[in-house]
Structures are given as structure tokens and as C-alpha cells.
Amino acid sequence: MSVSQDPAIKAYWQSFLASLPEGVQPPETYQAWGFGDSPEMADALGSLVVAGIKTATASLVWAYEAEDEPFPEIGDYSIILDGQGRPLCIIQITRVYVSPFNEVDDEQAYLEGEGDRSLAYWQEVHWTFFGRECMQIGREPSREMPVLCERFELAYP
Numbered sequence: 001m002s003v004s005q006d007p008a009i010k011a012y013w014q015s016f017l018a019s020l021p022e023g024v025q026p027p028e029t030y031q032a033w034g035f036g037d038s039p040e041m042a043d044a045l046g047s048l049v050v051a052g053i054k055t056a057t058a059s060l061v062w063a064y065e066a067e068d069e070p071f072p073e074i075g076d077y078s079i080i081l082d083g084q085g086r087p088l089c090i091i092q093i094t095r096v097y098v099s100p101f102n103e104v105d106d107e108q109a110y111l112e113g114e115g116d117r118s119l120a121y122w123q124e125v126h127w128t129f130f131g132r133e134c135m136q137i138g139r140e141p142s143r144e145m146p147v148l149c150e151r152f153e154l155a156y157p
Contacts, residue, residue, distance in 0.1 A: 006032075009079055012087035016156040030090070031072075032079040037132065039083025046080050046088045048113045052154060056111035058122075060130045061098060061146035066137040072096055072150055095151035101130070102143040111151065 009032050017026045034042030035049075035057065048054035064071060072078075076093045099108075101123075109122035127141065134141045 006085065009081075009085075009087055012079060012090075016090050019156060027075075027077050030077040030079055032081055032087070034081040034083065034085070037129070042081060042083040045114070046082050049080055049091065049154065050089050054111075054113035055153065056108055056113075056149065056151045058104065058108065058112065058126060058150070059148045060133050061148050062137060062139050063133050064148065066139075071148060077155060078152075089154055090156040091152040092155045093150055093152050095149075097149050098146050099149055100144045101126070101147050104147055104149065108149050 013030060020026055035045035036042055045054060045057075063069075072093050074093055074096060078091050078093075080088045080091060082088050099105075104119070104122065104126075106119045109119040110117045112122060114125060115121035126147075130145065130147075131141045134145075139145075
């Protein structure tokens with residue numbers, strides 16, 4: 001996740017800034033990234049955000065640590081990209097917390113908006129996804145692995 005130098009992404013950010021009401025302090029920074037680990041996943045999950053269905057996400061804390069990435073913070077903005085790296089929308093983080101994988105709750109699963117929105121579905125797909133990430137960083141997945149849970153709202157368009 002990083003600030004992009006792509007002209008289309010920069011132009012999208014400028015459009016967002018221009019849309020802010022007069023007197024609102026514009027944010028100075030943003031990240032630009034797509035969901036998941038494939039173009040198809042970025043398209044599918046990004047479209048759920050645009051539709052207002054997906055208002056939460058979860059990441060593996062170990063992946064942040066392995067990449068020496070800072071955790072997102074409340075108030076942060078992100079441009080969500082599709083599978084081709086094109087801007088879809090902008091979100092703003094409203095809540096961040098860490099939970100063991102096996103303690104992620106029904107509400108988080110529902111707000112992530114995937115599949116049938118159940119905790120069972122969330123656990124199945126995230127166990128597979130986090131398992132792939134664990135392999136890449138040399139960690140063994142566990143039911144207690146730390147998960148960074150985020151809530152966000154659609155900020156633009």
C-alpha cells in the first residue's frame with residue numbers, strides 16, 4: 001500500500017479534494033491500493049465498496065510486520081483501485097482494532113460484505129487468504145493469529 005505517482009490516481013485525488021466543501025481542511029496524505037491478491041479479487045471487493053455493501057476489511061498483522069508497514073489509523077484516506085490499478089472510490093478509516101482470527105465476530109464478517117456475509121464464510125475465505133500470506137512470509141497460520149480489522153466509510157464519490 002503506497003501513495004501512487006500514477007497520473008490518473010493523482011488526478012482522482014485532486015477531484016476528491018476539489019469536491020470538499022469550502023472551509024473543510026483537506027487531507028494531506030492518502031494510500032492507493034486494491035483489495036486481495038489478484039485482479040479479480042480487487043475488482044470484486046472494490047465493487048462491493050462502491051455499492052456500499054463492504055464497509056470493513058481485515059488484514060494479517062504479520063503481513064504488516066513483515067513489510068514494515070505502519071497500521072492504518074482512524075481518519076486515514078485510501079483510494080481503492082480495481083484489478084487494473086484504476087481508481088474506484090475513496091474510503092476513510094473510522095475504526096481500527098486487532099483481534100485473534102478465532103475471535104473475529106459476526107459483525108465484522110457481515111460488514112465485510114463478502115459471500116453470504118456470515119462468520120463461517122468469512123472464516124473459510126480468510127483462512128485460505130491468510131494462509132497464502134503466511135506462506136509468503138514464512139509463518140504458520142494459526143487460529144490465534146492477529147488480524148487487523150478496519151471499518152471505513154465511502155468518502156468519494
